[in-house]
Every structure is written in structure tokens, then in C-alpha cells.
Amino acid sequence: MSTKPISTPERKRGEGVKLVYEILRDDIIDLVMPPGSPIDEIQLAERLSMSRTPIREALVRLAGEGLVTTLPNRSTVVSNIDFLNLHTFFDALTLMYRVTTRLAAEYRSTEDLAQIRAHQAAFTHAVETQDALAMISTNRAFHAAIAEAGRNPYYTGLFSRLLDEGRRILRIYYSSFDDRLPQEYVDEHNDIIAAIEAQDIAAADRLASQHADQIVNQIRRLISRDRRQQIAL
Amino acid sequence: MSTKPISTPERKRGEGVKLVYEILRDDIIDLVMPPGSPIDEIQLAERLSMSRTPIREALVRLAGEGLVTTLPNRSTVVSNIDFLNLHTFFDALTLMYRVTTRLAAEYRSTEDLAQIRAHQAAFTHAVETQDALAMISTNRAFHAAIAEAGRNPYYTGLFSRLLDEGRRILRIYYSSFDDRLPQEYVDEHNDIIAAIEAQDIAAADRLASQHADQIVNQIRRLISRDRRQQIAL
DNA sequence: TGTATTTTTCTTGTCGACAAGTTTTTTCTG
DNA sequence: CAGAAAAAACTTGTCGACAAGAAAAATACA
Numbered sequence: 001m002s003t004k005p006i007s008t009p010e011r012k013r014g015e016g017v018k019l020v021y022e023i024l025r026d027d028i029i030d031l032v033m034p035p036g037s038p039i040d041e042i043q044l045a046e047r048l049s050m051s052r053t054p055i056r057e058a059l060v061r062l063a064g065e066g067l068v069t070t071l072p073n074r075s076t077v078v079s080n081i082d083f084l085n086l087h088t089f090f091d092a093l094t095l096m097y098r099v100t101t102r103l104a105a106e107y108r109s110t111e112d113l114a115q116i117r118a119h120q121a122a123f124t125h126a127v128e129t130q131d132a133l134a135m136i137s138t139n140r141a142f143h144a145a146i147a148e149a150g151r152n153p154y155y156t157g158l159f160s161r162l163l164d165e166g167r168r169i170l171r172i173y174y175s176s177f178d179d180r181l182p183q184e185y186v187d188e189h190n191d192i193i194a195a196i197e198a199q200d201i202a203a204a205d206r207l208a209s210q211h212a213d214q215i216v217n218q219i220r221r222l223i224s225r226d227r228r229q230q231i232a233l
Numbered sequence: 234m235s236t237k238p239i240s241t242p243e244r245k246r247g248e249g250v251k252l253v254y255e256i257l258r259d260d261i262i263d264l265v266m267p268p269g270s271p272i273d274e275i276q277l278a279e280r281l282s283m284s285r286t287p288i289r290e291a292l293v294r295l296a297g298e299g300l301v302t303t304l305p306n307r308s309t310v311v312s313n314i315d316f317l318n319l320h321t322f323f324d325a326l327t328l329m330y331r332v333t334t335r336l337a338a339e340y341r342s343t344e345d346l347a348q349i350r351a352h353q354a355a356f357t358h359a360v361e362t363q364d365a366l367a368m369i370s371t372n373r374a375f376h377a378a379i380a381e382a383g384r385n386p387y388y389t390g391l392f393s394r395l396l397d398e399g400r401r402i403l404r405i406y407y408s409s410f411d412d413r414l415p416q417e418y419v420d421e422h423n424d425i426i427a428a429i430e431a432q433d434i435a436a437a438d439r440l441a442s443q444h445a446d447q448i449v450n451q452i453r454r455l456i457s458r459d460r461r462q463q464i465a466l
Numbered sequence: 467t468g469t470a471t472t473t474t475t476c477t478t479g480t481c482g483a484c485a486a487g488t489t490t491t492t493t494c495t496g
Numbered sequence: 497c498a499g500a501a502a503a504a505a506c507t508t509g510t511c512g513a514c515a516a517g518a519a520a521a522a523t524a525c526a
Contacts, residue, residue: 013516013517041507052508053286054479064293064298072508073247073488073509074489088384091336092385151321152321152325153318157391158391162387246487246508247486247508249509249510274478275477284511284512287509306478308478
């Protein structure tokens with residue numbers, strides 16, 4: 001975690017919480033603060049030059065989203081990634097990939113398609129320049145845009161949480177990205193876009209399902225490879 | 234909302250937030266505080282004889298779950314029920330009914346079954362005594378227990394929110410319950426229990442789907458009937 | 467009398483301080 | 497010197513107070 005103070009000489013009333021929330025959220029998702037990192041309220045308050053009240057409010061919100069864990073009367077820490085129950089994560093992620101893509105095919109507007117295509121362009125660029133970090137974030141934005149087009153807030157809410165959790169997991173292994181897979185992702189994304197544009201719900205469901213399997217399998221491979229390396233040490 | 238002060242002479246450190254959270258949550262779900270009700274922090278603080286800090290923390294949590302809406306620099310109010318987009322609610326509810334029941338059939342332990350049966354007994358009793366309010370809450374507990382048996386925290390989290398929202402909607406119409414339908418629900422619940430016990434995933438899925446359709450249709454009927462009455466006035 | 471403007475009142479957002487626990491350090495004792 | 501007990505240092509949870517903004521009331525004006 002960077003400790004340098006952030007210059008916030010003037011802040012509007014009500015923006016403090018938002019600021020802290022977004023800083024912590026980004027730092028947690030990008031693993032700047034790895035799982036288990038303690039979050040010191042006083043330190044944060046000094047760094048952002050504000051009182052502990054807005055800090056605590058942001059922490060309560062983050063706890064509600066499962067990104068931090070509050071240990072009563074003890075420190076708040078960045079939530080751990082539960083590798084033992086990853087299958088529940090994969091299961092929910094796959095389901096949300098499917099239903100959001102289905103709904104997008106059903107309800108997408110022309111503007112939705114433009115948004116989705118813009119994110120896909122960014123993802124393609126990240127793949128071409130082999131920027132693994134950019135791949136992870138643009139991939140998230142691409143699928144979040146699809147979910148938005150589906151217009152079901154219950155799904156977008158859960159899906160966002162799952163995508164964030166997936167980002168954390170991928171960041172751990174981002175250095176060991178295969179450069180063969182990303183191109184496949186680009187192609188699959190394009191197929192999904194085509195199905196959404198054609199409003200072919202069945203195809204959207206099938207493609208999303210396959211895409212989810214690809215990602216799940218990739219994560220599984222990254223984890224097992226990592227485990228082998230650890231044993232080799 | 235009842236305004237009588239609650240006797241809380243001594244409270245342990247850290248229990249204040251939990252107390253406020255549960256009181257507000259229950260009052261909102263049971264429509265003691267109907268949608269749109271303003272929540273006055275100072276009034277609440279005086280009634281529970283504590284400062285505004287724990288009150289605000291509880292409100293942030295409730296806002297995270299969508300039960301209250303915070304209007305910046307203005308009052309926090311109980312969230313409205315979005316009747317215009319009820320289809321997104323029905324869609325998500327049906328899906329969660331299905332996946333949680335499927336998973337329960339797959340992973341249920343003997344203790345899970347006992348829990349589920351206990352809730353079903355309570356539901357049956359509520360139907361027999363024609364206690365509509367008890368039907369609503371025991372029905373929720375029954376399905377929540379099934380979801381717990383499926384052991385996917387992402388699903389149980391979303392499902393809980395949906396069940397709570399459904400409880401709010403049903404409470405609005407609780408006086409106009411048909412007395413024919415509840416008996417069907419009892420039978421359907423028993424079929425679902427049988428499928429879960431037999432670990433018949435396909436049957437569990439199918440029954441949950443039918444059950445969800447029943448409930449969705451019932452709510453739709455209650456709403457349209459209510460609308461006709463309003464027009465008749 | 468009705469509308470615009472100012473003033474007052476009220477509620478929320480933020481702050482600094484203190485109390486209740488927890489962890490770490492120090493001191494005591496065998 | 498090792499382990500237990502006591503004390504100090506630190507962190508979190510709660511409080512009362514104040515400032516900023518919004519709603520309501522009062523006033524001015526046509």
C-alpha cells in the first residue's frame with residue numbers, strides 16, 4: 001500500500017466517503033492491498049486528511065460487499081480469497097455470465113451495443129500489446145457492459161461482486177498469462193457480440209457458457225501450475 | 234413505526250449497531266415502516282438511547298442491501314418497491330429458487346433435511362391456522378434453509394435479499410390471501426423436500442421452477458386485483 | 467393575494483475526544 | 497533465564513458538538 005499523503009486541500013461535503021471507498025476498493029481489487037492486509041483507520045485518516053468517521057463508513061460498505069472483514073474490537077482486514085470453496089465462485093460466475101448475456105441479447109439497445117463494442121476494442125488492444133493488467137480490467141468492463149444491457153439490477157449487483165473477486169484471483173497470476181488464450185477470448189467476445197446483436201438468446205447463452213468454462217479452466221490451470229511450482233520449491 | 238422508547242439500560246460494546254440494524258430491518262420487511270418512510274437519525278438515537286454513530290452505521294449497511302435509500306444531505310428513507318420493474322425481481326427470484334433447490338438436492342446433509350422439515354412443519358401449521366403473516370415468514374425460512382443446504386454464499390446472499398423483498402410485497406396484500414393456494418404450497422413444498430432427500434437434481438429443478446411460477450403468478454394476481462379495486466374507487 | 471426573497475429551523479456529514487478492549491512491552495518471580 | 501503477571505501503548509466503538517446544506521417559515525414586494 002502506498003503511504004504517501006494525498007493532496008486533498010478542499011473536499012465537498014459528502015465526497016469523503018466516496019473517495020475513501022473508491023481508493024480502498026481499487027487497492028483491494030488490484031491487490032495493492034493483498035488479502036489479509038490490516039486496514040488502520042487512523043493511518044488512513046491521516047493520509048487522506050479527514051476524520052475517522054467517513055473512513056469507517058466506507059469500511060462498513062466494503063464489508064457489506066465482502067471485500068473487507070471486520071474483526072470485532074480488532075483490526076479490519078482485506079478479505080481472504082477462499083481457495084477451498086472456489087467451486088461456489090465458479091458456479092455462480094458461470095451462471096451470471098449466462099443469464100446476463102441472455103438478457104443482453106433480449107433487451108440490448110443500439111447504445112448498449114456501442115458501449116459493449118467500445119470495451120471489446122479496449123480489450124483487443126490490451127491483448128495486442130500483451131498488457132495482462134489491462135486485459136483483466138477491460139475484460140471485466142466488457143462483461144459488466146453486457147450485464148448492464150440486460151437491465152436486471154439483481155444480476156448486475158451480484159455479477160459485479162463476482163467479477164471483482166475474479167479480478168483479484170487473476171491478478172495473483174497475471175504474470176503467468178498464456179499468450180495463446182487471450183486471442184481465443186477476443187474471438188469468443190466477438191461471437192458473443194454477434195449473438196447479442198442478432199438477439200439470438202440461445203446462442204448467447206451457449207457462447208457465454210463456453211466462455212465461462214474457458215475462464216474457469218484457465219484459472220484452475222493457473223492455480224494448479226502455481227501449486228506445482230510451490231511444491232517444486 | 235412505534236415510538237415508544239426501548240429499555241436498554243446496559244449494552245455491550247459493539248452490540249449497538251446490530252440492535253439498530255435488526256430493529257430497522259424487521260420494521261422495514263414487516264412494513265411497520267412502509268416504503269418512503271423517512272428515518273430520522275436523532276429520533277432513533279433517542280428512542281434507543283444511543284448516539285447517532287451506530288445508527289448511521291446500521292443505515293449504511295441497510296443501504297448496501299437496498300432496504301433504505303440515502304438521499305445526500307437529506308433524509309434516509311425506506312426504499313420503494315419498484316412495481317414498474319417487478320419482472321426483473323420475478324426473473325431473479327425464479328432463478329434463485331431453481332439453483333438453490335438444485336444445489337440443496339446435490340449437497341444436502343441429514344441435518345439440512347431436518348432443518349428444512351422443521352420449517353415446513355411451521356409453514357404447514359401457519360396454513361392450518363390461516364395465519365397469513367406466519368405463512369409469509371415461515372415460507373421465507375423454509376426456502377432460506379434450502380438455500381443454506383446448497384452452501385453457496387453468493388446464492389444465499391442474493392436469495393435472502395430477494396426473499397426479503399418478496400416478503401415486503403406479500404405483506405402489502407397479506408389480508409387478501411386466497412385460502413385455496415396455501416394448501417397447494419404445502420404440497421409443493423413436500424414434493425420439493427422429497428426431491429432433495431432423493432438427491433434428484435432434475436426433479437428439484439423442475440419443482441422449484443413450478444413453485445416459483447406459482448408464487449410469481451399469485452403476486453401478479455394480487456397486484457392486478459388490487460389495481461382493479463383502486464380503479465373501482 | 468400571490469410570488470419572490472430572506473431568515474430561521476432542522477437534518478445530515480464531519481470532527482475531535484474519550485471509553486472499552488486488545489496487543490505489546492515491561493516487570494516480577496521461580 | 498523462562499514463564500506469568502502487571503502495565504503501557506495502541507486500536508476500535510461510541511459520544512457530543514459543530515458546520516454545511518436543505519426544507520420550512522417569515523418577510524418583502526408586486
